[in-house]
Amino acid sequence: MDLEYGPEYQDFTKEVQSFCKKYKGLSFIDRSNNPLGSSGGSGGPKMSRSEWQKILIKNGYFARSVPKEYGGYGGEADILRSRIIAAEFSKSKTPGAMGGQGIDMLVPTLLEMGTEEQKQAYIKPTLHGEMIWCQGYSEPNAGSDLASLQTKGELVGDEWVINGQKIWTSTAQYSQMCFCLVRTEPDAPKHAGISYLLIPMDTPGIEIRPLVDMTLNAGFNEVFFTDVKIPASNIVGKRGEGWAVANATLGHERGSLAPPDATMNRVNMLINLMKEETLDGKPLIEHPIYRDRLMQIQGKVLAQQSHALRLLSAKLNPGTDVKIGKMIQKLTGTELRHELEGLAIDVMGEIGTLYEDSPHLKNDGTWQFIYMYFLGLIIGGGTSQIQKNIIAERGLGMPKEPKVEGA
Amino acid sequence: MYFGLSDEQSFFQDNVRRYLEEYATIDNIKHITSGDERNLSAEIHKGLLNLGINGLLIPEKFGGLGLDLLFAAVVSEALGGGVGPTPFIAPYVMAPTAIKHAGSKSQQENYLSKIATNEYRFGVGFSEFIGKRNDAGISFSDNTLNGRAMFVLDADNATHLLLADEQGQIFVVDAKSANIFIVKLTTVDKTRQYSEVICKNLEVELLENSSDSVEPINQTIDAGRIMLAADSLGASQTMIDKAVDYAKERKQFGRAIGSFQAVKHMCAEMAADLEPCYALVWHAAHCHNHSPDESKFMACHAKAHVSEMSKSIAKKATEVHGGMGFTDLLGLHYWFKRIGLNRQILGSPELIREEAYRTQL
Numbered sequence: 123m124d125l126e127y128g129p130e131y132q133d134f135t136k137e138v139q140s141f142c143k144k145y146k147g148l149s150f151i152d153r154s155n156n157p158l159g160s161s162g163g164s165g166g167p168k169m170s171r172s173e174w175q176k177i178l179i180k181n182g183y184f185a186r187s188v189p190k191e192y193g194g195y196g197g198e199a200d201i202l203r204s205r206i207i208a209a210e211f212s213k214s215k216t217p218g219a220m221g222g223q224g225i226d227m228l229v230p231t232l233l234e235m236g237t238e239e240q241k242q243a244y245i246k247p248t249l250h251g252e253m254i255w256c257q258g259y260s261e262p263n264a265g266s267d268l269a270s271l272q273t274k275g276e277l278v279g280d281e282w283v284i285n286g287q288k289i290w291t292s293t294a295q296y297s298q299m300c301f302c303l304v305r306t307e308p309d310a311p312k313h314a315g316i317s318y319l320l321i322p323m324d325t326p327g328i329e330i331r332p333l334v335d336m337t338l339n340a341g342f343n344e345v346f347f348t349d350v351k352i353p354a355s356n357i358v359g360k361r362g363e364g365w366a367v368a369n370a371t372l373g374h375e376r377g378s379l380a381p382p383d384a385t386m387n388r389v390n391m392l393i394n395l396m397k398e399e400t401l402d403g404k405p406l407i408e409h410p411i412y413r414d415r416l417m418q419i420q421g422k423v424l425a426q427q428s429h430a431l432r433l434l435s436a437k438l439n440p441g442t443d444v445k446i447g448k449m450i451q452k453l454t455g456t457e458l459r460h461e462l463e464g465l466a467i468d469v470m471g472e473i474g475t476l477y478e479d480s481p482h483l484k485n486d487g488t489w490q491f492i493y494m495y496f497l498g499l500i501i502g503g504g505t506s507q508i509q510k511n512i513i514a515e516r517g518l519g520m521p522k523e524p525k526v527e528g529a
Numbered sequence: 530m531y532f533g534l535s536d537e538q539s540f541f542q543d544n545v546r547r548y549l550e551e552y553a554t555i556d557n558i559k560h561i562t563s564g565d566e567r568n569l570s571a572e573i574h575k576g577l578l579n580l581g582i583n584g585l586l587i588p589e590k591f592g593g594l595g596l597d598l599l600f601a602a603v604v605s606e607a608l609g610g611g612v613g614p615t616p617f618i619a620p621y622v623m624a625p626t627a628i629k630h631a632g633s634k635s636q637q638e639n640y641l642s643k644i645a646t647n648e649y650r651f652g653v654g655f656s657e658f659i660g661k662r663n664d665a666g667i668s669f670s671d672n673t674l675n676g677r678a679m680f681v682l683d684a685d686n687a688t689h690l691l692l693a694d695e696q697g698q699i700f701v702v703d704a705k706s707a708n709i710f711i712v713k714l715t716t717v718d719k720t721r722q723y724s725e726v727i728c729k730n731l732e733v734e735l736l737e738n739s740s741d742s743v744e745p746i747n748q749t750i751d752a753g754r755i756m757l758a759a760d761s762l763g764a765s766q767t768m769i770d771k772a773v774d775y776a777k778e779r780k781q782f783g784r785a786i787g788s789f790q791a792v793k794h795m796c797a798e799m800a801a802d803l804e805p806c807y808a809l810v811w812h813a814a815h816c817h818n819h820s821p822d823e824s825k826f827m828a829c830h831a832k833a834h835v836s837e838m839s840k841s842i843a844k845k846a847t848e849v850h851g852g853m854g855f856t857d858l859l860g861l862h863y864w865f866k867r868i869g870l871n872r873q874i875l876g877s878p879e880l881i882r883e884e885a886y887r888t889q890l
Contacts (some may be wrong), residue, residue, distance in 0.1 A: 123532060123533065123535070123813065123815045123819075124531045125530060125815070125819075128530075128848045200530060226869060269767075356683055385615035386842050393889075413886060417883070417885055418834075418837070418882065420885070421882065421885070424805060424834070425805035425830075426805050428532075428808035428812040431532045434530075434532065435531055436533075442533060446800055446804055450801040450804050450805075453801055454801050454805065456715050507790070509796065509797075510790075510793070510801075511790070511794075511797070513797035513800055514787075514797040514800075515793070517798060517800060519773075520773065520776060520787040520788070520796060521785045523788055523789075524784060524788065
């Protein structure tokens with residue numbers, strides 16, 4: 123066990139700290155597509171999110187290992203540096219880089235499997251925040267059983283002609299592009315009949331209908347495709363390989379949904395709230411039952427933080443077995459965050475039900491919003507029940523359900 | 530940066546594990562816990578001493594191995610995994626820790642070197658410092674102890690005991706003294722020994738540096754709690770392994786019961802609950818030596834959290850076994866009960882979460 127990073131990282135930490143100091147109070151002139159995205163601070167420099175993105179890349183604080191020719195920093199991947207950056211940005215409340223499905227999922231996919239033309243065309247504008255992507259995977263009849271998707275793609279001449287419907291498509295209304303799973307080989311077995319296509323969202327025949335979720339945000343959309351025509355070359359991997367292409371990066375999404383350090387920041391916010399809020403004149407932190415619930419959750423988050431260190435170490439020291447350790451992250455991280463946000467609501471009681479712009483709202487209503495938002499994350503990206511199947515079958519080697527004929 | 534066990538730690542743990550697999554078989558555990566084979570328990574203890582478990586934490590200058598608490602934690606995990614029917618936490622972790630922190634130079638030399646040679650074996654009774662139940666309690670005046678200590682760990686066959694008063698002063702007691710009465714307590718966990726100790730005008734020796742500071746007793750309790758967490762961690766892993774194996778083999782309705790989601794989800798939940806406990810226990814053990822400011826906070830959370838996860842795992846793993854899980858025949862209950870005891874000893878989860886909170890004030 124050795125939790126020290128070493129002297130060269132101490133210098134790097136200082137460098138990041140002075141960078142954060144320089145941009146203290148930074149605020150954005152445009153809003154985020156991500157409901158949890160930071161709007162920045164106040165009293166510091168003002169700029170667009172895309173400008174900030176470029177500054178981060180130039181300093182090697184984002185897209186560090188992406189080659190320069192594709193718009194990245196062009197350095198060596200360095201997990202410890204990434205962690206120091208995340209920690210120092212969080213401590214100093216410096217806004218991090220934009221995320222989103224283009225950056226988190228499409229870019230790694232193209233780097234691994236894209237053609238040279240695709241890399242040249244898409245990676246740079248995506249990293250710079252100038253090209254937003256949405257993910258066209260789920261359909262009304264293809265949720266947990268994603269591979270049963272039915273949106274059809276037919277190659278007619280040198281064009282794909284796409285017909286069908288996608289659902290749960292986050293940010294479709296802001297997106298220039300969609301990476302989409304489409305059934306192109308109707309006669310092949312279900313997993314082998316899918317292709318991974320790149321669809322410009324301004325193509326005629328695409329209709330976007332917002333889908334309002336329980337938070338009352340239109341975070342999702344339904345996307346309808348009617349005779350949508352795109353060039354035959356807009357495919358990643360070969361025909362029928364789309365399932366493998368998509369799976370190569372699904373893991374990226376799952377691991378990053380509920381990082382424990384962010385949850386611990388919320389625990390600390392809740393401790394402050396419980397010191398400020400009173401019941402019959404007594405701070406809620408002095409109420410033994412609420413306090414014990416808080417401490418139970420703090421213990422769970424602490425376990426997940428230690429666990430994250432173990433996974434980090436496994437990345438740095440290949441050969442360490444953490445198979446189940448990685449599989450549990452989505453399940454345990456999202457469930458715990460939901461539980462924590464729910465405790466804050468219980469602590470506030472009736473006040474915890476206030477919403478939107480109500481008087482007496484605490485912490486901008488984030489507890490109520492995130493409590494519901496995380497229920498979406500528990501369900502999305504593979505439900506908790508699907509995660510348990512994965513842990514049991516792939517992690518513990520338990521037998522699968524017998525196949526139902528025709529499924 | 531490396532977060533995990535060293536090769537030496539894994540190797541040592543494997544040795545303990547393999548030894549227990551061979552000698553602490555279910556049949557042997559049954560003999561030992563039914564009380565008809567006292568020698569068997571002593572033999573297993575002797576075998577583990579040959580591996581060196583008594584000298585782990587003793588500094589090299591006193592004849593020990595001079596290792597840190599993480600080493601002891603992996604041994605404790607192996608003992609929990611094999612329901613090792615042998616003393617460990619009191620004589621080889623808590624006693625050396627207390628004597629190292631609270632003993633004068635000569636006390637250290639005298640006691641630590643004799644633990645290393647197995648001439649002395651200590652039991653430890655600190656329960657009343659953590660929380661006095663009913664009329665228990667030890668008081669010290671005129672160089673003598675009076676009162677009653679409950680749930681003294683490993684007093685059976687001990688040559689000496691460490692007892693504490695409410696102020697956290699730690700006393701060395703000769704277990705063979707005429708003024709001491711040791712009453713064995715029967716608990717649900719028969720793989721380890723717990724006793725009640727009554728002192729009447731008992732002459733004792735104070736560990737010198739515990740008279741003006743509660744630090745030594747606090748550090749000793751932290752170490753003990755981390756060991757109990759590690760023990761439950763090992764016991765829980767064994768229960769999960771047994772449940773998963775059983776669910777793969779047992780057939781009902783023409784298929785392995787592990788193919789039913791109702792069953793496999795219970796197994797997945799157990800694995801997801803337990804996996805982060807490894808990191809938490811290792812981290813807490815590491816902090817104990819290398820980040821003392823965080824030691825109490827980490828030790829409290831480690832024991833409380835692992836206790837909660839283990840309690841739930843003990844229940845679910847038993848349920849996965851169906852009716853067989855409930856029988857004495859299968860012996861799964863030894864792990865269930867060991868987890869049950871670990872939860873209550875040296876502070877139950879509610880009590881120590883409150884302690885964890887107070888470290889943050």
